Amino acid sequence: MLYTRLIEMNLYEYQAKELFRKYNIPVPAGKHIESPSNLQWDKFPVVVKAQVLVGGRGKAGGIKFANDQKELLDKTREILSMTIKGLKVNSVYLEEKLDIAKEYYVSITLDRSKRRPIIMATTSGGVEIEDVPDEKIVKYWIDPVIGYSNFIGKDISFKLKLPDNESKQFQAILAGMASLYNDYDAELVEINPLVVTKDGLIIAGDAKIIIDSDSLFRHKDIPENAAERTELEEIAYKRGYSLVELDGNIGVIANGAGLTMATLDGLTLKGGKPRNFLDLGGSDDVEKVVGAFEILKIAKPKGILINIFGGVTHCDTVAKGIIEAKKRVGIDVPIVVRLSGVNEDEGRKILSDNGIHSYGDMMDAINEIVKEVNKQ
Amino acid sequence: MSIFVDENTRIVVQGITGHQGSFNTLQMIKFGSKVVAGVTPGKAGTEVHGVKVYNTLSDAMSEEPNATFISVPAPYVLDAAKEALYNGLDIIYILTEKVPYQDTMKIVSMAKKYGKTVVGPNGPGMTSPFKSKLGIMPNQIFKKGNVGVISRSGTLTYEIVDQVTRAGFGESTVIGLGGDPVTGLNYIDVLEKFKNDDETEAVVLVGEIGGTAEEEAAEYIKEKFNKPVVSYITGRSAPKGKRMGHAGAIITRGKGTAESKISALESAGVKVAAYPYEVPALLKEVLK
Numbered sequence: 001m002l003y004t005r006l007i008e009m010n011l012y013e014y015q016a017k018e019l020f021r022k023y024n025i026p027v028p029a030g031k032h033i034e035s036p037s038n039l040q041w042d043k044f045p046v047v048v049k050a051q052v053l054v055g056g057r058g059k060a061g062g063i064k065f066a067n068d069q070k071e072l073l074d075k076t077r078e079i080l081s082m083t084i085k086g087l088k089v090n091s092v093y094l095e096e097k098l099d100i101a102k103e104y105y106v107s108i109t110l111d112r113s114k115r116r117p118i119i120m121a122t123t124s125g126g127v128e129i130e131d132v133p134d135e136k137i138v139k140y141w142i143d144p145v146i147g148y149s150n151f152i153g154k155d156i157s158f159k160l161k162l163p164d165n166e167s168k169q170f171q172a173i174l175a176g177m178a179s180l181y182n183d184y185d186a187e188l189v190e191i192n193p194l195v196v197t198k199d200g201l202i203i204a205g206d207a208k209i210i211i212d213s214d215s216l217f218r219h220k221d222i223p224e225n226a227a228e229r230t231e232l233e234e235i236a237y238k239r240g241y242s243l244v245e246l247d248g249n250i251g252v253i254a255n256g257a258g259l260t261m262a263t264l265d266g267l268t269l270k271g272g273k274p275r276n277f278l279d280l281g282g283s284d285d286v287e288k289v290v291g292a293f294e295i296l297k298i299a300k301p302k303g304i305l306i307n308i309f310g311g312v313t314h315c316d317t318v319a320k321g322i323i324e325a326k327k328r329v330g331i332d333v334p335i336v337v338r339l340s341g342v343n344e345d346e347g348r349k350i351l352s353d354n355g356i357h358s359y360g361d362m363m364d365a366i367n368e369i370v371k372e373v374n375k376q
Numbered sequence: 377m378s379i380f381v382d383e384n385t386r387i388v389v390q391g392i393t394g395h396q397g398s399f400n401t402l403q404m405i406k407f408g409s410k411v412v413a414g415v416t417p418g419k420a421g422t423e424v425h426g427v428k429v430y431n432t433l434s435d436a437m438s439e440e441p442n443a444t445f446i447s448v449p450a451p452y453v454l455d456a457a458k459e460a461l462y463n464g465l466d467i468i469y470i471l472t473e474k475v476p477y478q479d480t481m482k483i484v485s486m487a488k489k490y491g492k493t494v495v496g497p498n499g500p501g502m503t504s505p506f507k508s509k510l511g512i513m514p515n516q517i518f519k520k521g522n523v524g525v526i527s528r529s530g531t532l533t534y535e536i537v538d539q540v541t542r543a544g545f546g547e548s549t550v551i552g553l554g555g556d557p558v559t560g561l562n563y564i565d566v567l568e569k570f571k572n573d574d575e576t577e578a579v580v581l582v583g584e585i586g587g588t589a590e591e592e593a594a595e596y597i598k599e600k601f602n603k604p605v606v607s608y609i610t611g612r613s614a615p616k617g618k619r620m621g622h623a624g625a626i627i628t629r630g631k632g633t634a635e636s637k638i639s640a641l642e643s644a645g646v647k648v649a650a651y652p653y654e655v656p657a658l659l660k661e662v663l664k
Contacts, residue, residue: 071616110477112558113587115558116485188476192517212476215476217451235483256531257529257555258528258531258555258582258610261611264613265613266615269651306554308558309531311500311512343535363653
């Protein structure tokens, strides 16, 4: 029932800028490059930008300038060999270098507290938005039913005290962002910096878009980008499991994200070290349980804790899954089981018929697995 | 009194012939809920556990429901909720997970304009033992009593309620807000109701990392709440920046961490348990 977010729908800058073009948001001339061969560019200087789904790439050396064809080749090769914050750079985006006069900031995102989209804009862009004091940021909340309308862009332009020639351009950009946010179920549309060139043109220097992964059923044209996952997480993800790898030695299978987190908290407070977070979710399927053991086997824990509070997932289903897994997967480390809730008695009986003791209380099970693993 | 749901709650199930709709209809009836009608287009004239099925909600209105249990696939939730608003239902519970949050925002915003209540999506619903259950919480964990429970989680809510019941306490109303970034009810909406509920003498607030809803609730408790509150916050051991499931469970800056929530609650006079099993002991302290 409680779902876990399996897909992160962050778009790369080059993908986001494609969408910007579609919504008539001005972007510099650019080209996406995956390999240094056939590198063609006419107008120098040019900016070479690493395409990675992580902030702070500039500071990490992922943005470089080239003044001629040879430099372009060198810098492209250099950036393509980089790893930024653990992420391998697989492609670069070549872009015309702008003649920057000023840098602004503008974004539309969800304000969870107000349950509305919020527009944030400031003329102090180009730096980390968190460092800009609140009084310098214009904020506007969009009514989700009425939606965005041009008066909002006018209002924000006045509050930003934009000169006339900038105001019109800014309003068109904001209207484009609002349509994009709406049409693509975005969680974030952000431009930082929003560049004002020396010629007085406003252009999106960078582009960041995050799409709500729950909305992908109505956005077949959005490519799914590989998220930041470890090898084990990737295996689990491909098999439809929500798993987060941790660095301990106790494998964990639980149901519901909240209860799974509470299990990890309990283990940690009692001196145990969880190997993973694995939420069975709202399934009631023996094979789903067996599959969870198959993944944990790869993780090589020193013991496995199963913590189930039956609701949508019935306790007897989990018990059957545990028996199946012992037969088919071959688990040779201690398994400690806690079952409570729907069909608890049936589940407990299935286990005891097969010689497996189970607990009714979560802390008893946690203490037992910590003891078992510490013995080794 | 209880809050939101009681003996006067008349439930219609939108999506009653589906696996979840059918199973939970039976469980709700067993709990004592009045399930008066079901809706599945094309299935009019059939029955599910003795409940009449109608093609549309407007047809089902002849049974005079005032609350709905929505269990339709995510792409159809917005339409089902609009149908409920058109027909003037007071409480709209959405079980469905993975509803696009922009759809939820629209539903919540429209409901507010009409003075209606939305609970969920992606939560276990609301239960007032044994007057009515609108949702999917397991029947056997409840006992009637004076403790109100609010939580963002599902199974963790059951864990806490079970602990409270086993320790000899009982519940007035239990509300599962739902695990999504946007939900119909938040902690403060529910605290405002508990404040005026004569059956509720203490509240258990179950929270988790991500978002700032617990911090905002702490502020409200400090300034405006009149009853003792006990809390349990999960996610203390979550590594920073790691995704731990719920959309909300992303640790970004200062606020939203377990530490930030615990210290905000403690400074509002709330007793915070380290483990779920400590909740009853803390209740004993505040209820003596």
